[in-house]
Amino acid sequence: MTELMLEKPSERFQNFFKSDKYRQRIAHMSLSGATSLIIDFEDLLVADDELAEKLLEQPDEYLEYASNAAYDQLLIEDREYAERIKGQKIAVRIRGLPYTTPLRSLGSEHIGKLVMLEGIVIRSTNVRPLVINATFRCKGCGEKTEIAQTGNFITFPYRCSNPTCKRTGNFELIYEESEFIDSQEIRVQEYPEELPPGQTPRSLDVQLIGKDIIDTARPGDRLHVVGIVRAEAKSYPRTGKLRAFSLFLEANFIDTAGKEPESLIISPEEEEQIIKLSKDPWIHRKIIQSIAPSVYGYEHIKEAIMYLLFGGVPKYLPDISIRGELNILLIGDPGTAKSQLLRYVPRIAPRGLYTSGRGTTAAGLTAAVLPTPTGGMTLEAGALVLADRGIACIDEMDKMRPDDRVAIHEAMEQHTISVAKGGIVATLNARAAILAAANPALGRYDSYRTVAENISLPVTILSRFDLIFVLKDIPEKERDLQMSEHILELHRKGASPSEPPIPPDILRKYIAFARGINPTLTKEALERLRDFYLEMRAATETEGSPIAITARQLESLVRISEARARAALRKEVQPEDAEYAIAIMRRSLEEAGIDVSSKKIDIDIIMTGKPKSMQEKLRVILSILVKMEKDTGLVKKSELLDKLSSEFDIQRAEAERLIGQLIREGTVYEPRDGYLKKT
Ligand SMILES: Nc1ncnc2c1ncn2[C@@H]1O[C@H](COP(=O)(O)OP(=O)(O)O)[C@@H](O)[C@H]1O
Ligand SMILES: [Mg+2]
Ligand SMILES: [Zn+2]
Numbered sequence: 001m002t003e004l005m006l007e008k009p010s011e012r013f014q015n016f017f018k019s020d021k022y023r024q025r026i027a028h029m030s031l032s033g034a035t036s037l038i039i040d041f042e043d044l045l046v047a048d049d050e051l052a053e054k055l056l057e058q059p060d061e062y063l064e065y066a067s068n069a070a071y072d073q074l075l076i077e078d079r080e081y082a083e084r085i086k087g088q089k090i091a092v093r094i095r096g097l098p099y100t101t102p103l104r105s106l107g108s109e110h111i112g113k114l115v116m117l118e119g120i121v122i123r124s125t126n127v128r129p130l131v132i133n134a135t136f137r138c139k140g141c142g143e144k145t146e147i148a149q150t151g152n153f154i155t156f157p158y159r160c161s162n163p164t165c166k167r168t169g170n171f172e173l174i175y176e177e178s179e180f181i182d183s184q185e186i187r188v189q190e191y192p193e194e195l196p197p198g199q200t201p202r203s204l205d206v207q208l209i210g211k212d213i214i215d216t217a218r219p220g221d222r223l224h225v226v227g228i229v230r231a232e233a234k235s236y237p238r239t240g241k242l243r244a245f246s247l248f249l250e251a252n253f254i255d256t257a258g259k260e261p262e263s264l265i266i267s268p269e270e271e272e273q274i275i276k277l278s279k280d281p282w283i284h285r286k287i288i289q290s291i292a293p294s295v296y297g298y299e300h301i302k303e304a305i306m307y308l309l310f311g312g313v314p315k316y317l318p319d320i321s322i323r324g325e326l327n328i329l330l331i332g333d334p335g336t337a338k339s340q341l342l343r344y345v346p347r348i349a350p351r352g353l354y355t356s357g358r359g360t361t362a363a364g365l366t367a368a369v370l371p372t373p374t375g376g377m378t379l380e381a382g383a384l385v386l387a388d389r390g391i392a393c394i395d396e397m398d399k400m401r402p403d404d405r406v407a408i409h410e411a412m413e414q415h416t417i418s419v420a421k422g423g424i425v426a427t428l429n430a431r432a433a434i435l436a437a438a439n440p441a442l443g444r445y446d447s448y449r450t451v452a453e454n455i456s457l458p459v460t461i462l463s464r465f466d467l468i469f470v471l472k473d474i475p476e477k478e479r480d481l482q483m484s485e486h487i488l489e490l491h492r493k494g495a496s497p498s499e500p501p502i503p504p505d506i507l508r509k510y511i512a513f514a515r516g517i518n519p520t521l522t523k524e525a526l527e528r529l530r531d532f533y534l535e536m537r538a539a540t541e542t543e544g545s546p547i548a549i550t551a552r553q554l555e556s557l558v559r560i561s562e563a564r565a566r567a568a569l570r571k572e573v574q575p576e577d578a579e580y581a582i583a584i585m586r587r588s589l590e591e592a593g594i595d596v597s598s599k600k601i602d603i604d605i606i607m608t609g610k611p612k613s614m615q616e617k618l619r620v621i622l623s624i625l626v627k628m629e630k631d632t633g634l635v636k637k638s639e640l641l642d643k644l645s646s647e648f649d650i651q652r653a654e655a656e657r658l659i660g661q662l663i664r665e666g667t668v669y670e671p672r673d674g675y676l677k678k679t
Helices: 009-017 020-027 041-047 049-057 059-077 079-084 268-278 283-289 299-310 338-348 402-414 477-493 504-514 523-542 551-567 575-591 603-608 612-632 637-648 652-665
Strands: 036-040 091-095 114-125 128-138 144-148 171-173 179-189 203-209 222-236 240-255 327-332 352-356 367-371 377-381 391-395 416-421 424-429 433-438 467-471 675-678
Touching: 009 020, 009 041, 009 049, 009 059, 020 036, 020 059, 036 041, 041 049, 049 059, 049 114, 059 079, 059 091, 091 222, 091 240, 114 203, 114 240, 203 222, 268 283, 268 504, 283 299, 283 551, 299 327, 299 338, 299 433, 299 467, 299 504, 299 551, 299 575, 327 338, 338 352, 338 391, 338 433, 338 504, 367 416, 377 424, 402 416, 467 575, 523 551, 523 575, 551 575, 612 637, 612 652, 612 675, 637 652, 637 675
Parallel strands: 036 091, 203 240, 327 433, 327 467, 352 391, 391 433
Antiparallel strands: 114 179, 114 222, 114 377, 128 144, 128 171, 128 179, 179 203, 222 240, 367 377, 416 424
């Protein structure tokens, strides 16, 4: 301890606690039955900077002083409560250090120091009681010995404390007389979007001890955690402890109040710059040109990505909530720069990550419950949870794990992921916008097939995408020439031939700033969207199409319009925004093989892969079958085929195929060879 300190540290802490703010905090402890007390580090720094400094340097010692001082002050403020909690230590918790220590820079010089880290929780174990004071009984003489416990393993008595016994073995733990405290372990990782390109993320295990801090952070939460850095060597039976230690953090305080990471803090000058940018009449073009500038062409896809980055406004109604995030799917031939586009997005998204469909961890795209080496269970967050309130770029989505295929529906629909396994029951948030890429199931995109036939993803997932684009690798002289020049120039210079008009770090802040604006639809914009929708519905109605564009596309149009207004920092959605939304929606529908100009939009074709005519034919076959059943009970297949070809012009081969499909679907079955019946 230092000679500079004239008063004892605990007295200095007690002085600090005598300020109005802390007197009140201490006096109020009994109201919530608290045995912990929060100190805002700022306050301590102002009141006694030397003490604050010491607390950072020697936290074990100084937290003890603070705890004792807090108890002494509690005796003054609320003697009755102090007596009641006597024997329990007051946990003094420190909130908000002046700076965060990057996870990446944590090293041996930090051992035993108080630090603040920021990151995202990627896993958490179930809550387990940890013994802090163990009472043992000697099996020889029955004498009891109490031992305070620290570290990972139980410390047994060295020798029986009974002087006449003094045995060195055979002790049993008496649970009822031992003292336990709830503990939990979480793992915190660097923010995915702040990862230097090509680096694997660093993570650190954090131990939480005490009712007031356990279960305050779930996987996917972003947090600031103050704690003491500890080192621990793995021990092995027989060989002993390893010489190499690994670091972990003993948490003192957890702050999940969504503070922006330092890289997103916008200075007043930057705010001015952002607002000036937004006034540019070409702002949308500039943003589009700033998205993956090294990728040639694909203006419309970059435009869609712009909408995805800004997002629409979520609506929370009393009975339902409607997502604001857009989901975009790129289906395309190999080598069409899909991965390139996806990898760029996390660099400009305020929050976001890139992952492959298989996922990079055991948790895949959603979540997983896994056993821990110490016999507990841990809940691990997958990509969509880590991308909560951000953008998940999922490459090769068609290759996702079967578990994810099931769980991803809930994620895309309700924006949550529920887990109930191995004693862990949790619902994690997954409010992510999805930018997905998929390769065609047959290697190359086949324009004569529907989207659903081209890709091995279920229709239920496909229908959750607001926009779908197809990237085809078709030789085209002019374009090939320009693109090859673009790519060669890129290789020659080692940099992108076209500089982004807005640098990535400014664009990120621009987007973060814009996402705080919630534009509303003007009457004119609303009318445009409504007219387009009604026109499309009416066009298909007259032609007797089963389903034209649906309310889903209307919601998508609203989201896109809002996103476009946000991109110009406007509080109102103008008719112009609606026009652009309609244009990009048309483009997406057209790319999916729909002829929009003739207004024969049939979402069924995109999604179910059953063209109207085919569905119509199936419907006809079924109705004829039912009619014939009324007369004959069982229907002779040959008679049905005759009727179909003579009266409905459905040829034998096609009819056979369609009947085969109905049988596979289970709508029709063959009770006897050559006979059919509807189920
Ligand atoms: N339009 C383009 N502009 C620039 N580079 C391109 C373009 N199309 C393909 N490439 C290049 O081709 C390579 C393959 O791209 P990649 O993103 O891996 O394709 P995909 O994921 O679609 O299979 C990359 O090196 C990429 O830079
Ligand atoms: Mg790829
Ligand atoms: Zn004994």
